[in-house]
Amino acid sequence: MGVVAKRSTMTFFSDAVSHYCHRVRIVLAEKGVTVDIIDVDPEQLPEEVSELNPYNSLPTLVDRDLALYESKVMMEYLDERFPHPPLLPVYPVARGESRQYIYRIERDWCRLVDEILAGGNQKGLDKARKELRDSLLTIAPIFTEKPFFMSEEFTLVDCCLAPILWRLPQLGVSLPQTRQSKPLIEYMQRLFDRPSFQESLTEKERELRNEASVA
Template structure:
């Protein structure tokens, strides 16, 4: 199998964790035209949105991380990532949805300031403070769902853990992690010892070290960061409208397909 991915993508990370939990062999590839908005080539043909991850399994090509996760679970049901109880399965999917939308947007917004320096001075501080407060709120929500159990599904690592792992780990990378010794912090410590997660996090760490040097590509127009749905909402309602307008003016942000031009 081929997985188009980027090691920093929370969506790609959860898919890699799932594949590794299932013991499935795959080749991870960073598309050469990732972030350029190109509309031709194998990557664009596989996903008109030009987003990662994309899974190519023989004649099957899939994009959208949740759809990919569902495909993996149904095609290779052992070991299961979803619990058997319908209510528990729904809770796992709900945790994933919050991590994929609200939580990912907060991390993304913080990264726009920290890594890509799209704001400075008072605006940068305001955006970072907003992200820090919301991170605490989201981690409290996750902590309540986790309780004192070792994993979000109870005694077994599963779907919700794979989804929450990348977003919580990125917060910790930003210095916005849960309180030391808290249940969520202990959960993260357990995560890091799990082979599927340790390998995925190591790839994240290596890519994060290179991000400062690569960030210029995303502010000079060589690469364009994607502003879509929950990300755009976060930036606008957090007071960063001028960041969006500057990106449109300078041509270093993009929106998703369909293009309409």
Template sequence: MAEIKIYSAVVCPYAHRSRLVLQEKGIDFDLIEINLQNKPEGFTNISPYGKVPALVHGENRVWESAVINEYLNEVFPNPPLLPNNPIDKAQARIWIDFANTRFVPAFSTLLRSPEIEQQEAAKQELYKHLEFIEKEAFGKLSGEGPYWFGESVSLVDFTFYPWFERWPALKHYRGFGVPEEFARIRQWKKAIKQRESVVAIANSKEFYIERYARFATPVAA
């Protein structure tokens, strides 16, 4: 039995984040898959919010993906997934907050909204966020490197990536792919997609298209 247990759901992008960090750090863990439509009795004793991911490390419980990932990075410091420099570390936390409070809500609104007007507004919002990432992250932080902070992969990369792996569902159901003009974002996606940690737990685009069918209907031809 591994020292770490992670409670996850394969379709959940938040749980995907923490599984990526565990993979990247080479941490041995037990994976407990939770059916979010039929949660086991007593699950809130592990995850008080009743959500995944939740982490058990010995006697310790941690929940919320961004908090879990920082915890893992501190307890298992190698390889480091946050910059050492205080201002760069602050920038990383700003981008993680940006993902949680701006990027992910726009993605989810576009996928889940039944009204065309809501979808169009969400497309504009998501485009704006992609433009901001292209200019402020890859235009200023990354230099010539493929990742958010250049040559070294970080928690920020793993914070955003699960939604990009699910992007084919957004394109299929809402007709919105990652625009060609965001070349650096597209290069980043290609680079991170090839990492061993990502490949190890990747799912196909068909998987997400099928799993997200209940949230959306296909774009009319």
């Protein structure tokens, strides 16, 4: 394995359209971290990524001698490394609950997002879209009680959910304008209006949503 030169600043190797990369970019923006973000084609990864990351995958975060290659680990590392503003609760029980929410987002929703983006037969895609839409509508009422996902404050849970919600038009998932969906739609707008979220967006992500909306 070759020798990788030490970096004086943090570097984030990112796929400009990946929702897993996007969640980390939101955390970086929320924390105001000085970072060199390098957009990489996942089909043509630079040799440096393969030397740093045994899975040769994106995202990859490099902080001097430390290389991280799992998005949830990156988010928690950044929250501990840059404690203000905190993106996880202080108390162990609440932190455990937040981690469990993230786990469920990955099991219930990220799985469907990945399935839709991978393509396949129309019947399977329609089923995945319906399941994602119905599941999101089921949680809509929780946003009548608190402004963020089961919290008064913006957390890592919202960082995981925001990229999925931003990609709904691209995924072919539309939410009805109903009384039931209104709290969820208002929550989405709160997320999208955050300066950190706007800063986190790549040009490709902006174009994806605009193109999907026009289509």
